[in-house]
Amino acid sequence: MTESTVATLKAGLRGGLITPSDSGYDEARKVYNAMISRRPQLIARCADVADVIAAVNFARENKMLVSIRSGGHNAGGLGVCDDGLVIDLSPMRYVRVDPKKKTVIAGGGALWGDVDHATHPFGLAVPSGIISTTGVAGLTLGGGIGHLTRQCGLTIDNLLGVEMVLANGKFVTATAKENSDLYWAVRGGGGNFGVVTSFLFKAHDIHTNYAGPMLWHIEESVDVLKWYRSFITKAPRDLNGFFAFLVVPPGPPFPEHLHNKKMCGVVWCYTGPLKKAEKVFKPIRGFRKPALDMVGPIPHPMLQSMFDALYVPGLQWYWKADFVHELSDEAITQHVVHGSRLPTMFSTMHLYPIDGAASRVKANATPWAYRDAKWSEVIVGVDPDPSNKEKITNWAKEYWNALHPYSAPGAYVNFMMDTEGEDRVKASYGKNFARLQKIKKKFDPTNLFRVNQNIKPSK
Numbered sequence: 391m392t393e394s395t396v397a398t399l400k401a402g403l404r405g406g407l408i409t410p411s412d413s414g415y416d417e418a419r420k421v422y423n424a425m426i427s428r429r430p431q432l433i434a435r436c437a438d439v440a441d442v443i444a445a446v447n448f449a450r451e452n453k454m455l456v457s458i459r460s461g462g463h464n465a466g467g468l469g470v471c472d473d474g475l476v477i478d479l480s481p482m483r484y485v486r487v488d489p490k491k492k493t494v495i496a497g498g499g500a501l502w503g504d505v506d507h508a509t510h511p512f513g514l515a516v517p518s519g520i521i522s523t524t525g526v527a528g529l530t531l532g533g534g535i536g537h538l539t540r541q542c543g544l545t546i547d548n549l550l551g552v553e554m555v556l557a558n559g560k561f562v563t564a565t566a567k568e569n570s571d572l573y574w575a576v577r578g579g580g581g582n583f584g585v586v587t588s589f590l591f592k593a594h595d596i597h598t599n600y601a602g603p604m605l606w607h608i609e610e611s612v613d614v615l616k617w618y619r620s621f622i623t624k625a626p627r628d629l630n631g632f633f634a635f636l637v638v639p640p641g642p643p644f645p646e647h648l649h650n651k652k653m654c655g656v657v658w659c660y661t662g663p664l665k666k667a668e669k670v671f672k673p674i675r676g677f678r679k680p681a682l683d684m685v686g687p688i689p690h691p692m693l694q695s696m697f698d699a700l701y702v703p704g705l706q707w708y709w710k711a712d713f714v715h716e717l718s719d720e721a722i723t724q725h726v727v728h729g730s731r732l733p734t735m736f737s738t739m740h741l742y743p744i745d746g747a748a749s750r751v752k753a754n755a756t757p758w759a760y761r762d763a764k765w766s767e768v769i770v771g772v773d774p775d776p777s778n779k780e781k782i783t784n785w786a787k788e789y790w791n792a793l794h795p796y797s798a799p800g801a802y803v804n805f806m807m808d809t810e811g812e813d814r815v816k817a818s819y820g821k822n823f824a825r826l827q828k829i830k831k832k833f834d835p836t837n838l839f840r841v842n843q844n845i846k847p848s849k
């Protein structure tokens with residue numbers, strides 16, 4: 391790679407090229423997880439499809455390591471790479487809603503907050519995650535679990551098609567009718583198959599939910615977990631609720647007597663008719679009076695961004711995850727031991743329900759193999775202070791080690807760091823792995839796109 395080839399790339403990019411000598415370099419290479427610090431050679435800011443094609447061709451022709459970055463939220467920082475080229479889609483944040491067809495087109499660099507902002511005035515919503523600053527691309531390509539999973543399925547279950555740039559620089563559309571193998575693969579197979587420049591989603595009639603957190607004292611967590619495991623799996627589809635161990639933040643809107651207390655809770659989201667909500671919540675409130683009940687009517691975008699102010703970019707994060715079929719009494723005992731030892735105010739453990747609509751999709755209909763699991767568990771050690779890195783990492787590892795014997799062999803790929811290894815990726819895709827490898831061989835035979843939870847091309 392010569393200076394003149396770099397200059398040619400730079401001249402052709404509408405979004406701009408950032409190199410280590412540029413003043414914006416350190417800002418541009420930052421990702422959400424401050425535990426990650428990688429130094430790419432080049433960052434191609436892509437403003438449009440033409441920029442993406444130029445960047446992909448440049449990486450291939452110059453045999454550069456390449457990573458794809460959208461929202462920058464990936465746990466293991468897989469949007470950036472050392473010494474390679476970052477294809478950064480963050481300028482492509484457009485969203486277009488078709489209220490008649492109830493569909494949404496989102497640019498490859500859009501954040502979920504952009505989608506919620508655009509869809510809400512039409513009384514529509516696309517199922518996504520629980521933090522609005524997460525990228526549409528990374529979350530969708532890995533699966534997408536959130537407040538609407540039980541009602542509407544995973545994000546990929548609402549993905550109608552994508553436009554993308556392949557490793558050979560070709561621009562293609564993938565839908566159920568066109569490039570259907572690629573369409574199958576991108577619904578869970580991550581960034582392995584090319585750079586997605588736009589997503590087409592089905593949207594749902596969702597405007598105002600009856601939702602929010604409900605907390606109980608940590609001493610009650612055995613009872614809460616035992617009640618929760620049977621309640622949520624029998625609950626109607628329009629009621630979602632993820633379980634959490636957490637520390638109450640020391641500030642409003644939380645009452646002072648609960649500040650800094652370790653607690654357990656469920657973050658509910660009911661999308662049914664508001665007039666029925668009190669009735670739906672009667673058995674929940676009747677199970678045991680919560681120490682804090684913040685559940686009530688809330689516009690969907692407010693729920694989606696409820697935790698944004700707590701989890702700002704730049705914290706240290708260490709992630710461990712698993713799929714869970716059953717929450718046995720033994721598993722609950724271990725959860726309570728480790729959940730009661732949250733090492734910092736930001737650290738948490740979530741159990742996201744993935745039954746309901748998500749479980750009605752066949753295990754081979756998309757790469758997401760664990761359609762029979764009931765929960766996606768994630769343990770995250772989080773803190774602003776880099777000197778607590780070991781403390782949060784050790785806690786997450788110990789917690790996971792204690793729970794893994796009660797969990798499935800695989801995990802949701804979007805809840806994993808970059809260090810889990812090939813066997814774990816294989817376990818996470820289960821019986822779908824071989825098909826993914828074949829499709830990888832067809833569309834990316836040289837594994838150009840390998841900075842991800844990598845699926846190597848079949849031999």
Ligand SMILES: Cc1cc2nc3c(=O)[nH]c(=O)nc-3n(C[C@H](O)[C@H](O)[C@H](O)COP(=O)(O)OP(=O)(O)OC[C@H]3O[C@@H](n4cnc5c(N)ncnc54)[C@H](O)[C@@H]3O)c2cc1C
Pocket residue numbers: 421422457458459460461462463464465467468469470479498499518519520521523524525526527528529530531532533534535536580581582584585586587701804805841842843
């Ligand atoms: C605070 C926080 C909350 C989260 N909450 C949820 C949640 O509720 N539900 C959930 O399901 N997940 C959640 N996640 C996990 C999230 O889904 C992953 O971190 C995901 O990778 C983030 O996508 P991104 O675009 O922001 O990340 P990036 O780091 O930009 O990208 C991640 C990876 O995705 C691929 N990729 C990104 N853009 C493209 C593209 N345009 N084309 C092809 N490949 C691409 C690449 O392989 C890249 O390495 C959360 C993460 C964080 C940090």
